[in-house]
Amino acid sequence: MALFYPRTSMYIGRFIVVGPDVAAYRVSSRSFPNRKIIERDDVLTVVPTEDAESTDNPYVSYNCVRPGGDATVVGNGSHVDPVAEKLDMGYPARDALVTALFALDFEKDDYDTPRIAGVVGENEAVIGIVRRDALIVREVTEPTLVATYEHDAPIDYDFAVESAEEAARAVYDADFEHEVCAAGVVREGEASEWAIVNE
Numbered sequence: 001m002a003l004f005y006p007r008t009s010m011y012i013g014r015f016i017v018v019g020p021d022v023a024a025y026r027v028s029s030r031s032f033p034n035r036k037i038i039e040r041d042d043v044l045t046v047v048p049t050e051d052a053e054s055t056d057n058p059y060v061s062y063n064c065v066r067p068g069g070d071a072t073v074v075g076n077g078s079h080v081d082p083v084a085e086k087l088d089m090g091y092p093a094r095d096a097l098v099t100a101l102f103a104l105d106f107e108k109d110d111y112d113t114p115r116i117a118g119v120v121g122e123n124e125a126v127i128g129i130v131r132r133d134a135l136i137v138r139e140v141t142e143p144t145l146v147a148t149y150e151h152d153a154p155i156d157y158d159f160a161v162e163s164a165e166e167a168a169r170a171v172y173d174a175d176f177e178h179e180v181c182a183a184g185v186v187r188e189g190e191a192s193e194w195a196i197v198n199e
């Protein structure tokens with residue numbers, strides 16, 4: 001199977017990598033670089049840093065990693081919450097993603113920015129994106145990347161990591177422009193661990 005090797009100097013916006021027992025999320029941003037990821041209880045949230053200018057953009061602060069049912073959800077916006085809530089209600093991962101992505105749809109900003117999300121459970125990993133022109137949700141058996149811009153359809157991705165720290169570091173250091181912060185999630189049996197990179 002062909003693997004995707006990133007080109008340098010390319011801006012792909014926010015992106016996730018989802019595979020069996022692993023997930024990662026990177027915030028890349030041209031417009032709102034002053035952000036970080038914080039942990040509150042068992043949820044990871046993207047928030048402005050202390051020196052960020054105030055904004056009324058509704059899409060720049062949100063939960064990006066959250067448990068749902070027996071799984072973990074990653075994503076680039078407020079849809080992470082309804083995906084997790086559907087998993088809590090017993091929906092299959094595919095259905096939770098389809099339902100929440102379809103309900104909230106792409107972001108109504110200047111770019112029609114897509115919503116991206118993934119679910120990593122004990123026996124499956126599922127990735128999804130909703131764009132103006134498409135809704136794609138599919139199970140993955142190898143690490144797979146999807147991004148808000150340029151790579152806005154799931155693509156195989158070379159991602160060999162063994163811990164949440166390595167997962168977060170790998171996406172933060174990936175050769176795409178305007179890295180801001182990142183989170184990584186790794187499952188071991190029924191347990192999940194996560195890690196954050198803010199720099």
Ligand SMILES: NC(=O)c1ncn([C@@H]2O[C@H](COP(=O)(O)O)[C@@H](O)[C@H]2O)c1NC=O
Nearest residue numbers: 013014029030031032059060076109113148
């Ligand atoms: N999730 C995020 O962290 C996020 N950051 C920025 N956006 C949206 O994407 C637009 C473009 O942002 P940028 O130029 O930083 O790629 C922003 O105006 C905002 O509407 C986001 N929405 C989705 O990715």
